[in-house]
Amino acid sequence: MDFSGVFIQVFTAEQEAELADYFARESGARPNDFTPTNPSVVNTVNVAIAPPIPTVGDLQPTIEYAQAIAAESVAQFGKQETPLVVTLLETLDDAGDLAGYLVRQIPAFWFGNIQIIMNGLTNAQRTIVGSLDIGSQVSVTKSFPGSTPSTVTQVMALEGISHDITPDRHIVTLYPNPSRIYTYFILDTDELDDDTKALA
């Protein structure tokens, strides 16, 4: 798997880690996955695989883990590192892939918490909104007069949706997030080398 600008390495030395799956842990103390100190940038990710079950001869088995580092991001924002999280993954290669996937080199921004009042829509528009669900892809365009560019469009995937319904209105709030979804390339409309477009 290709993660440009991310260096992945594997460690086998013992290191303080979160408990493996077969240790009891109350929900509140459960490691919050890979939440780092500042989640806008994550440039050092540590992913471990579950160690073998302790035996008489080896009461503290070594925890092996992979680490993904985005050096350029570290230089720019300082080290933003996740704790070492023990996953259920099978191999260190799998751990390396996941670590690379979780790296976020620069802060992101997107159009979120989009509020739609159903009363103001046409039937066709209401049908579309009613069919949207988690995982649906939406394109959101907003004009910003006097700004450059004057129009910004983002294509995103829905992570959440909420409805507030009273006897006289229905308000839908969409929670889109950046996606890695490609839309269909349209001949004579789209440009080549657009990495958001793909052929069917």
Place this chain on the structure above:
Amino acid sequence: MAVAIPNCGTYTVEMDYGATTNAFVLDSALAGVLDQTVYVLEGTTDWQDVTAYVKQVSISRGRQNRFRDPTGQPSTAVLQIEDRDYRFSLVNEGSPYWNPTNGRLGFELNSGVRISRDGVYLFTGIITQYDQRIENPSRSLVTVSCSDDLFRLNNTKIASGSVTPERSDVRIDSVLSSVNAFGKPGQRVLEEGVANLGNAPIDASSSVLEYLMRVHNSEQGRIWVDGAGNFHFDRRLLGKLQAVNGYLSDAGGTAIPYTTFDIVSN
């Protein structure tokens, strides 16, 4: 009776009070006859349309920010009910929703709730909390809090056992089967996972949902339940071809207009 909201659609809120329309009844001359097809063992839920009494519905599904919020959190729905004749009262034995078999109001913990708009379900789940507030002289307000069936998984202990290396979706499928969750045909929508899981044994100290979260920890996709109550597992976002399902814009035309949004700076 379903209620039409002007320029929005027709909405229905239904609740299960423990009655069925065609349950098999032992020794009954009508419903207890063997080899007939009308009366079946569990029967069909006798859903009660309570829409006319509902003053407000709030539904929340999924998460707002995938970088900060965990996936797999149960969806929630909150119903505000104006109970003018105490038919929703916990003390009214004359309520049409009274369950004489149990000697309680039929709307209680784990009773079913479903909410739809124009026949499309926005939420399907169960009651998790039922609160009644009395305001003198005779006003009753009932707040019904609901969650989808992920809530049940959080209250179900997982059985310990050994596992073999397999993909994340295969592991999730077998875990759900082990507790008979989302077992109806088509109720599990599982994408082929990216994560290959090892053979770390399952420990019985956690709930089913906690274990699913551990699986998800290795996948980093999504776990959610749709409006109709179906379980979904989405794999890690590695990029896939998908059409745009909706165009939103402030430019008019056929695009869907919106009133507000935030520029989320993560």
